[in-house]
Amino acid sequence: METRQCCIAGGGPAGLMLGYLLARAGVQVTVLEKHADFLRDFRGDTIHPSTLNILADLGLLERFLALPHQEVSELTGEVYGEVVTMADFRHLPAARPFLVLVPQWDFLDFIADEARKLPTFTLRLGAKVVDVLQEAGRVTGVQVQEGERSYAIGAALVVGADGRHTTVREAAGLPSVDTGAPIDVLWFRLPRSASDPARTGGIIQPGAMLVTLNRESYWQCAFVIPKGSLADLQAQGLAAFRERVAGTAPFLRDAVGTLHGWDDIKLLSVQISHLPHWWREGLLCIGDAAHAMSPVGGVGINLAIQDAVAAANLLAAPLRAGRLTSAHLQAVQRRRAWPARVTQRVQVAVQNEVLSPVLARSQQPSGVPLPVTLMQRLPLLRRLTARMIGIGVRPERVLHPDGEPARLQDRPTRM
Ligand SMILES: Cc1cc2nc3c(=O)[nH]c(=O)nc-3n(C[C@H](O)[C@H](O)[C@H](O)COP(=O)(O)OP(=O)(O)OC[C@H]3O[C@@H](n4cnc5c(N)ncnc54)[C@H](O)[C@@H]3O)c2cc1C
Structure with missing residues (x-):
């Protein structure tokens, strides 16, 4: 053997x-x-x-x-129609702060x-x-x-x-x-046209959350749904699903027509x-x-x-x-x-606290949620989010096989 x-x-x-x-x-x-x-x-x-x-x-x-x-360098999202910066990576202690x-x-x-x-x-x-x-x-x-x-x-x-x-x-x-997790994700591609916005980010509307990743020639889309609700969506029909996506991100209205069947949409179980x-x-x-x-x-x-x-x-x-x-x-x-x-x-x-309430909501709220307002007003909060996402808790560095740091070249500089 x-x-x-x-x-x-x-x-x-x-x-x-x-x-x-x-x-x-x-x-x-x-x-x-x-x-x-x-x-x-x-x-x-x-x-x-x-x-x-x-x-x-x-x-x-x-x-x-x-x-x-x-x-x-920063993560932005559209929350109930308002563009919000969620995380600012520029200040991270990293070799490349993005x-x-x-x-x-x-x-x-x-x-x-x-x-x-x-x-x-x-x-x-x-x-x-x-x-x-x-x-x-x-x-x-x-x-x-x-x-x-x-x-x-x-x-x-x-x-x-x-x-x-x-x-x-x-x-x-x-x-x-x-x-357990209260959400699943539907994963699909849509063609990207020259007039589309460039940014990668999330869009939150009452009852819907869509993440669009810009892969130049196409959008990789992640549509968040309540766990186990795909069968209900399918029962409502593909046309209704296309309309939900276009209603959440109007720039995708023409592109959703390229979804020809449920086989084009993969369920990713969270x-x-x-x-x-x-x-x-x-x-x-x-x-x-x-x-x-x-x-x-x-x-x-x-x-x-x-x-x-x-x-x-x-x-x-x-x-x-x-x-x-x-x-x-x-x-x-x-x-x-x-x-x-x-x-x-x-x-x-x-x-x-965030995704489930958004998915359960059927009406446009009178304003954006408090955490989003705070995020807009307090740059420190945007840096903290960036720290949690970008570096995380207890980051590791590569040690030499004998226990010494691997290289000094390109080491990060602190803020
Ligand atoms: C919908 C969704 C979106 C996500 N998006 C992101 C994101 O944008 N960024 C991010 O950081 N994380 C994201 N994650 C989480 C991320 O995908 C995982 O945490 C990460 O991939 C874990 O890496 P891994 O190497 O442990 O496992 P995996 O990436 O799952 O890799 C496991 C590998 O093992 C192989 N394998 C499985 N069984 C066997 C076997 N019996 N024999 C041999 N090979 C086998 C598989 O083919 C696979 O290649 C997402 C998760 C989900 C569900």
Whole structure:
């Protein structure tokens, strides 16, 4: 049986970044991704300043920023007809104080290409982890299905970075606690015309919230609906749905005609959950597999990457030396569970106190809500929101395999 020092299930942001960092530290690592490529459309597209800091640590920032992308210095939204600035990133202590919008497949291809340059890194696409191998209560590897071929890989450490519908967590029997979420998202594309506004942002109207991501030739749209209400929408018919979208964002009135059927519209089920225990002997879960994030704030990718950085900082040396113990895995959970839970609590508050009331409202209110007015009047509040979204709680930096900071070049300067 093939054996590796580390075997990672899932080539999403968490799995690929961890694979890259471990290989960079000389650990033999294989990443198994069940899809044949990264070209899937139902992924978030935001790379936040915290992740740009990490790319700067790795000396990859300039090359990353050479990819086609957009830089967003402030987040604006339209709330009941008024344009409001929600977050101002310009003052963040970051290598680049802006949010980068880049299709997630470009980001994943970029990390995968960098990782492939490292001799101890292997990426297998189209390779699905179907089970974990266990011996005397310890996880010792994974069972993989690749096309017609079924094979096992032994590993000192198996990492479940296989997202919210994780097979690894299930197979290892780690229980998950579901917090629930009152919303789902409908995800679809509409053509973008030259006269459309340029900005990426959210539009809130009574009973509706629409996020439009500017991808130059088209809009990637996310329409927020109450959880489980898609069947009701479908019963009202596609024409009624098109009218709701056009009523929320009038500049899309012509474009909605390109929605020809419900097959053009994907349902993304929103879930918030966490594992009380991220690890077992020989196994660790990170990213959405350990804490499924809501899309609120668009912070899930960045938290997944922060988990990967913390895991690499704590595990690379013991993995390389063949002296990994459960105490090392416990240390990863101790470091990352708190930021994940704090962020989820903020997401729950926004879902319950902002999004659900908006979706339940049928009439135009007399004015904009108080938090929005405060946001307009108090620049500090806009900076705080930017800090929460852009940097988050307990940000990580890449350490040298021997524990020193990775590079000094491009380090952030403080305000
Ligand atoms: C509607 C919606 C919109 C969102 N928008 C944003 C946003 O704009 N910005 C943001 O930061 N976050 C966003 N998020 C959250 C974000 O998508 C996740 O938090 C983030 O992708 C988690 O990264 P991950 O690597 O842990 O998992 P994932 O991105 O889910 O990656 C897991 C990978 O594992 C693979 N995999 C699964 N099972 C197996 C298996 N058995 N074997 C091998 N491979 C497997 C999958 O194919 C996938 O590639 C959004 C979430 C939702 C629901």
